[in-house]
Amino acid sequence: CLSLAVAHSGARITTVEGLPRGTDGLHPLQQAFLDRDGFQCGYCTPGQICSALGVIAEAAGGHPSHVTAADGPPPGEPVPLTADEIRERMSGNICRCAAYPHIVEAIEDVAGAAVTA
Numbered sequence: 814c815l816s817l818a819v820a821h822s823g824a825r826i827t828t829v830e831g832l833p834r835g836t837d838g839l840h841p842l843q844q845a846f847l848d849r850d851g852f853q854c855g856y857c858t859p860g861q862i863c864s865a866l867g868v869i870a871e872a873a874g875g876h877p878s879h880v881t882a883a884d885g886p887p888p889g890e891p892v893p894l895t896a897d898e899i900r901e902r903m904s905g906n907i908c909r910c911a912a913y914p915h916i917v918e919a920i921e922d923v924a925g926a927a928v929t930a
């Protein structure tokens with residue numbers, strides 16, 4: 814919802830439905846959201862899960878956030894995803910049901926594992 818679809822003509826786009834990549838099971842983030850009750854109405858859930866995937870990839874790629882400590886990992890080294898890091902990096906995603914604590918827990922559960930789209 815943050816950019817025009819036409820601006821991504823020809824780009825590879827992964828939606829939440831495409832995360833399991835043809836397997837019968839769920840992506841680890843999808844399972845973690847279920848396990849942690851990371852949603853209520855589910856309206857925001859696809860965006861939350863796709864953003865969480867990006868958050869995990871950015872932190873693993875060594876991209877600092879506004880709350881990354883100045884004496885944190887050197888540039889390019891993975892940034893540990895603390896609850897504060899997750900909240901900051903997910904801050905653009907609004908959940909009207911206020912499932913935020915459970916969303917953070919779900920991401921914490923998966924953050925240590927190697928997760929890719």
Ligand code: FES
Pocket residue numbers: 851852853854855856857858907908909910911912
């Ligand atoms: S679960 Fe309802 S808006 Fe997030």
